[in-house]
Amino acid sequence: MLEVKNLHASVEGNEILKGINLKVNPGEVHAIMGPNGSGKSTLAQVLAGREEYQVTEGEVFYKGKNLFDLSPEDRAREGIFLAFQYPVEIPGVSNTNLLKTALNEIRKYNGEEELDAMEFLSLVKEKMKLVELEKSFLSRAVNEGFSGGEKKRNEIFQMAVLQPKLAILDETDSGLDIDALKVVANGVNKLKTKDNATILVTHYQRLLNYIIPDFVHVLYKGKIVKSGGKELAYELEEKGYDWIKDTEEVNV
Amino acid sequence: MENTLNIKEWYLSQFNDFEKRLNGESEGSIHLLRKDALNNFSKLDFPTLKDEEWKYTNITPLLKHNFVTSFDDTDIPAEKIKSKLLIEDEHSLLVFINGYFSAKHSDLNKLPKGVIASSLAKAIKNNLSNSKDYLGKYADYNDYIFTALSTAFIRDGAFIYIPDGVIVEEPIHILFITTSENKKLLVQPRNLFVAGKNSQAMIIEHYAGAEDSVYFTNAVTEIRADENAVLDHIKLQEESNSSFHFARMEVDLERSSNFTSHTVSTGSSITRNDFNSRFNDEGGECTLNGLYMIEDSQLFDTHTLIDHAKPHCVSHEHYKGILDDTSRGVFNGKVMVRQDAQKTNAFQENNNILLSDKALVNTKPQLEIFADDVKCSHGATIGQLDDDAMFYLKTRGIGEESAKAILMHAFASDVITSIKNKSVRDHFEKIISQRFNK
Numbered sequence A: 001m002l003e004v005k006n007l008h009a010s011v012e013g014n015e016i017l018k019g020i021n022l023k024v025n026p027g028e029v030h031a032i033m034g035p036n037g038s039g040k041s042t043l044a045q046v047l048a049g050r051e052e053y054q055v056t057e058g059e060v061f062y063k064g065k066n067l068f069d070l071s072p073e074d075r076a077r078e079g080i081f082l083a084f085q086y087p088v089e090i091p092g093v094s095n096t097n098l099l100k101t102a103l104n105e106i107r108k109y110n111g112e113e114e115l116d117a118m119e120f121l122s123l124v125k126e127k128m129k130l131v132e133l134e135k136s137f138l139s140r141a142v143n144e145g146f147s148g149g150e151k152k153r154n155e156i157f158q159m160a161v162l163q164p165k166l167a168i169l170d171e172t173d174s175g176l177d178i179d180a181l182k183v184v185a186n187g188v189n190k191l192k193t194k195d196n197a198t199i200l201v202t203h204y205q206r207l208l209n210y211i212i213p214d215f216v217h218v219l220y221k222g223k224i225v226k227s228g229g230k231e232l233a234y235e236l237e238e239k240g241y242d243w244i245k246d247t248e249e250v251n252v
Numbered sequence B: 001m002e003n004t005l006n007i008k009e010w011y012l013s014q015f016n017d018f019e020k021r022l023n024g025e026s027e028g029s030i031h032l033l034r035k036d037a038l039n040n041f042s043k044l045d046f047p048t049l050k051d052e053e054w055k056y057t058n059i060t061p062l063l064k065h066n067f068v069t070s071f072d073d074t075d076i077p078a079e080k081i082k083s084k085l086l087i088e089d090e091h092s093l094l095v096f097i098n099g100y101f102s103a104k105h106s107d108l109n110k111l112p113k114g115v116i117a118s119s120l121a122k123a124i125k126n127n128l129s130n131s132k133d134y135l136g137k138y139a140d141y142n143d144y145i146f147t148a149l150s151t152a153f154i155r156d157g158a159f160i161y162i163p164d165g166v167i168v169e170e171p172i173h174i175l176f177i178t179t180s181e182n183k184k185l186l187v188q189p190r191n192l193f194v195a196g197k198n199s200q201a202m203i204i205e206h207y208a209g210a211e212d213s214v215y216f217t218n219a220v221t222e223i224r225a226d227e228n229a230v231l232d233h234i235k236l237q238e239e240s241n242s243s244f245h246f247a248r249m250e251v252d253l254e255r256s257s258n259f260t261s262h263t264v265s266t267g268s269s270i271t272r273n274d275f276n277s278r279f280n281d282e283g284g285e286c287t288l289n290g291l292y293m294i295e296d297s298q299l300f301d302t303h304t305l306i307d308h309a310k311p312h313c314v315s316h317e318h319y320k321g322i323l324d325d326t327s328r329g330v331f332n333g334k335v336m337v338r339q340d341a342q343k344t345n346a347f348q349e350n351n352n353i354l355l356s357d358k359a360l361v362n363t364k365p366q367l368e369i370f371a372d373d374v375k376c377s378h379g380a381t382i383g384q385l386d387d388d389a390m391f392y393l394k395t396r397g398i399g400e401e402s403a404k405a406i407l408m409h410a411f412a413s414d415v416i417t418s419i420k421n422k423s424v425r426d427h428f429e430k431i432i433s434q435r436f437n438k
Helices: A040-048 A074-078 A095-107 A117-130 A137-139 A150-160 A178-191 A231-239 A241-251 B002-020 B028-043 B076-081 B120-126 B129-132 B145-150 B389-395 B400-413 B422-436
Strands: A002-011 A014-024 A029-033 A053-061 A079-084 A090-094 A164-170 A197-202 A215-220 A222-229 B092-099 B116-119 B158-161 B174-180 B185-187 B190-195 B200-209 B215-225 B230-238 B244-254 B258-265 B270-279 B287-295 B301-310 B315-322 B328-337 B345-354 B358-369 B375-383
Touching: A002 A040, A014 A053, A014 A222, A029 A040, A029 A231, A040 A074, A040 A164, A040 A197, A074 A079, A074 A095, A074 B389, A079 A150, A090 A095, A090 B389, A090 B400, A095 A137, A095 A150, A095 B400, A117 A137, A117 A150, A117 A178, A164 A178, A164 B230, A164 B389, A215 A231, A215 A241, A222 A231, A222 A241, A231 A241, B002 B028, B028 B358, B076 B174, B092 B116, B116 B120, B116 B129, B120 B129, B120 B158, B120 B190, B129 B158, B129 B190, B145 B215, B145 B244, B158 B200, B158 B389, B158 B422, B174 B185, B174 B215, B190 B200, B190 B230, B200 B215, B215 B230, B215 B258, B230 B244, B244 B258, B258 B270, B270 B287, B287 B301, B287 B422, B301 B315, B301 B345, B315 B328, B315 B358, B315 B400, B328 B345, B328 B375, B345 B358, B345 B400, B358 B375, B389 B400, B400 B422
Parallel strands: A029 A197, A029 A215, A079 A164, A164 A197, B092 B174, B158 B190, B174 B200, B185 B215, B190 B215, B200 B230, B215 B244, B230 B258, B244 B270, B258 B287, B270 B301, B287 B315, B301 B328, B315 B345, B328 B358, B345 B375
Antiparallel strands: A002 A014, A002 A053, A215 A222, B116 B158
16 A cells, blocks of 8 residues: 655755655554654655655655655545644634535545535534544634644544545644543544554554554654564563664664 | 826816806805815825825826716616625615715615615705714815815715614615726715714625726715714725725714724725724724735725724724735724823734735834823734645645635635624625635
8 A cells, every 4th residue: 555665855954764664555553653853753744745845765655656746635635644743723714614625625536426515414423423522613613722632633533534545643642641542542443444554653652552553663763773563562662762772873 | 296286187177067066055064165175185295105104005096097076977777786785685775876876776765763874965955963063074184185085076975874772783785886987987975974872783885896997986984983882884895906996984983882894805906995993982992804805916005093092992903915916915004092091902913915926015003002001912914825724734635726715715704704794794705705716
């Protein structure tokens, strides 16, 4: 589904990603862990198409297509979804308006009929339950005045409505209390199928108690320095990131 | 300079034609007022960029035209009026064609008892509700040449009087349609709105011109809100892109009165809106919201003054602009807090979005505070659409054009959400949508 080969990316001349290799198949959950500043969010943003990051080397294929040939909106329409670390507040645009426009543009791109108001509403109502959001939430402006937990739940809610093939969750767990974390994790688990894949970008092992990854990768200084199964996450939790840093320095 | 002299002489000569056609109305106090204003007009100069208040607005294009005074000699088909209605089933409608009242197209049967909504010409003739006492009292014509021009040519416009304690539930819609065809018309509506004690009403001043026609609207509106009156004013400006729209509004607010104004404009060739309001007593509240959406080489200039002359008054001003192509915006908002005006609460903000590298805004929020126990804030922003918001929308599958339209709509509709009447608000939402979903 996704194949990242020797990906290098910089922002304002500083190289942040220094040769990432990653392969994600349908049905898999990958966790990308790493200390702050290791390039986790950059990787997520580059995959979603943020223009501020320049890809200087390497390639990424998504469903066999060159990802960099696709605009951010076309990536989304092809099934890539990024749950933002810091969801953007958009005053004056209601959640309904955003979701309805998004869903219908995606459907149109894929040659499907647009949903009418009734169909849309019933879909949205069903998905709201998943992340335990109130109905009044729909008419509120996107993320405006939301608490941290509400913003993260909103990201998962949007994901539930848009039903992506590849979801990239950028630190969706950061700053959440345990109840909110469970709600978010539960949402992600329920959306999991054998056809879609999830990339969890996280700093903490805690999320992985609730969403069990198939693979764990450790990102450090712009490179994946270690990959393994879910036990790698426990090892990291136990030994801390210093363990990685130390190993790395020994290798150098 | 020579050109300016010539054009002044041109308007002075227009007055002779105008006077000849007054038919027996060239006597009395109103005509003395006209003559006095004309005298002032002849002494004043048209402003240039050297005048502080006109620093960014070059009116030379206006002075190149020899506009002729409009007369009450035109009719238009009813369908044209219908297409301009804001609400289906409008209750109270005053139609003016080229500045003159058209009884035929107007509908004033459903107004509550005692409310007067009439042509100013008729009001002056019969001195309805002492209209003559108010006329010219608020819009000073000593220093402002365009008001002098308006006052010299006072003839018609809308006169609305809400008696004490009367609540007018439905909006009163005043529609000024200009259809100048090949004549370059000078249209000068002169409006006077008086809201009595404890009264309430919504008045819509709506300017609509035939596309591409060249004319000059020079409007003056005087408003008095008596004690505890609640007056909602709406100005919708849909003038021709080749026209000139100069308008002045003077608002006098008595104790605990509440005045709200919403201006929505798609500009003209050159627009200049002067808006002045004064708190004459304590407890008043004044809201000024505005939205201008301009393109091509349009120029839109807003000058406002809110005079906090008395304590315990609240003002809230928020103007927003969306500018495309080589259009230019000017915003000059002054809030004056006089020494007496303790416990004033004044907020002022002007935000602009430039959609093109060549669009330009000169914005100058001004606070002059002479009292020491007040809460005032002001600010201005000029920018592009928020990149983060654009990216966020795109990552949800929304394309560039739709994302832009969504964000512009959100930016614009912010200033009209406070319009109390839902039908009117919906109509404005529609105007905004049409604008950004071409």
